[in-house]
Amino acid sequence: xxxxxxxxxxxxxxxxxxxxxxxxxxxxxxxxxxxxxxxxxxxxxxxxxxxxxxxxxxxxxxxxxxxxxxxxxxxxxxxxxxxxxxxxxxxxxxxxxxxxxxxxxxxxxxxxxxxxxxxxxxxxxxxxxxxxxxxxxxxxxxxxxxxxxxxxxxxxxxxxxxxxxxxxxxxxxxxxxxxx
Amino acid sequence: xxxxxxxxxxxxxxxxxxxxxxxxxxxxxxxxxxxxxxxxxxxxxxxxxxxxxxxxxxxxxxxxxxxxxxxxxxxxxxxxxxxxxxxxxxxxxxxxxxxxxxxxxxxxxxxxxxxxxxxxxxxxxxxxxxxxxxxxxxxxxxxxxxxxxxxxxxxxxxxxxxxxxxxxxxxxxxx
Numbered sequence: 349x350x351x352x353x354x355x356x357x358x359x360x361x362x363x364x365x366x367x368x369x370x371x372x373x374x375x376x377x378x379x380x381x382x383x384x385x386x387x388x389x390x391x392x393x394x395x396x397x398x399x400x401x402x403x404x405x406x407x408x409x410x411x412x413x414x415x416x417x418x419x420x421x422x423x424x425x426x427x428x429x430x431x432x433x434x435x436x437x438x439x440x441x442x443x444x445x446x447x448x449x450x451x452x453x454x455x456x457x458x459x460x461x462x463x464x465x466x467x468x469x470x471x472x473x474x475x476x477x478x479x480x481x482x483x484x485x486x487x488x489x490x491x492x493x494x495x496x497x498x499x500x501x502x503x504x505x506x507x508x509x510x511x512x513x514x515x516x517x518x519x520x521x522x523x524x525x526x527x528x
Numbered sequence: 529x530x531x532x533x534x535x536x537x538x539x540x541x542x543x544x545x546x547x548x549x550x551x552x553x554x555x556x557x558x559x560x561x562x563x564x565x566x567x568x569x570x571x572x573x574x575x576x577x578x579x580x581x582x583x584x585x586x587x588x589x590x591x592x593x594x595x596x597x598x599x600x601x602x603x604x605x606x607x608x609x610x611x612x613x614x615x616x617x618x619x620x621x622x623x624x625x626x627x628x629x630x631x632x633x634x635x636x637x638x639x640x641x642x643x644x645x646x647x648x649x650x651x652x653x654x655x656x657x658x659x660x661x662x663x664x665x666x667x668x669x670x671x672x673x674x675x676x677x678x679x680x681x682x683x684x685x686x687x688x689x690x691x692x693x694x695x696x697x698x699x700x701x702x703x
Contacts, residue, residue, distance in 0.1 A: 363643050363692045364685070368662050379561055381551035386569050387540055390576055412577050419570045420605055423562075 389424055392448035392495055396470040404524060407445055407470035409517050417507045418445065422497035427490050434474050434488040443474040443504045449494030453486045461487065465525070475504075475518050533588035539579050543572050546592045550599045557603035557633060567606055571598035604633075639696070646695040650688065657684040 393407075402408045410418065422445070427433060433444060436456060446469055453465040453473070464486065467473050476485040499507070508514045536542040543550075550571065554564035575582055575595050585591045647658055653674065660670045667685075671678045 363639070363696060364658070364661075364689050367640065367643055368664075378548070378552040378555050381547060381561075381565055381568060383544055383547040385565070386543055386547060386572050389569050390539060390543065390572055393573055393576055415577060416574055419573045420602060422570075423566055424569050 385426075388495065389447065392469065396447065399470075402470070404521075405470040406472035406517065406521060407447070410514070414507070414511045414514055417510065418497060418499065421503040421507060422499045425496055425498050427494045427496065429490055429492050431490045431494070432487060433490060433494070433496075434484045434486070436484050436487045438484045440474060440476075440482055440484050440501055442498050442500050443472060444496040444498050446471050446473065447495045447497060449490060449492045449496075451488050451490050451494060453488050455486045466491075472518070472521060475522065532586075535583070535585050535588050535591055537583065539572075539576055539582075542575075542582075542588070542591050542595060545588070546595050549592075550596060553596055553599045554603040557600065558606050563606050564603065567602035568599055570602045571595060574598050574602075642696060643692055646692055647688070650691065654684045654688055657681055658688045661685055 396405070396407050399405075399408065407415075424447075427449075433451060434440070436454075446467060448469055450466055450468040451473065452463050453467055454461045454463045456462070467488070473488055474484070508518065536545070547568070550568045551564055554567035554571075555561070558564050558567060572595070575598055578594075582591055582594055585594065647655060650658065653676070656674060657670055657676075660673060665673070667678050667681045670676075670681045674681065676684075
């Protein structure tokens, strides 16, 4: 280390050396982050927003505070084409909000998989598996690369309890999907 | 003195310019790549939500500072979440490392703020010498750049140390 001798907190050392080491550590340790991944995410959100408010689209119905909590709780994941995101009958561990790309939702009937819907940007999937049900009601497979917010069912339940209007949105969505 | 950079008129330009710095802020707090990336991405989406307001800031520096604060808040939130997980997993014992880390970050951030303010209030030549020194320049280079002698450059650094030591609150010293 070129300057100073202490390495951790500046306490007990020299404040100028400590500031220098903060800068030196900053240069040494920080890995490179993929700006294109972040921009893709931002573009995906912008593209959904550009379509305007859509009562059938989960993301577009969320307010700023609700989106903020969802985004903070979620991990942002990319899935290649052909990935099974959810499998019918399995224990559910998460819900997803698709930001980019499309998926097919299917259910098994008489030994055959029957595609019942397509879900894409702004759609919430997997909410049937959230507590208290706990089991997946359908299989969801990506038909192209998909970018999604992935939220554990526990975190999703906590967000809904903080934002009761989201509970109504989820209920309404479930009703609309069953009746469409 | 150069005039401040005008604000970015598009969030993508702001993100592109500040992304590495954002990653650095998040990484130093959460100390792993995946969480740091998540924190940066969450912050960028939140700033997008606030873009009509942020777009109206008077300088690019203010926009960048806003984004960096959002990144820091997201990273701290991840750290708090980890703490909650640890407490659930480990029962009452928890993980003493995480609260200590949060306290250390808060303490260091406060110290850094005070120190940088003190440096900014130093006489102009000393301020420039200190900033060059902090940017890894040697005494010879600083002397040449500032048109002063090497001993004067050393003297400025030595006096800056004394000044800083005096200016820092008492409870920050000698522990």
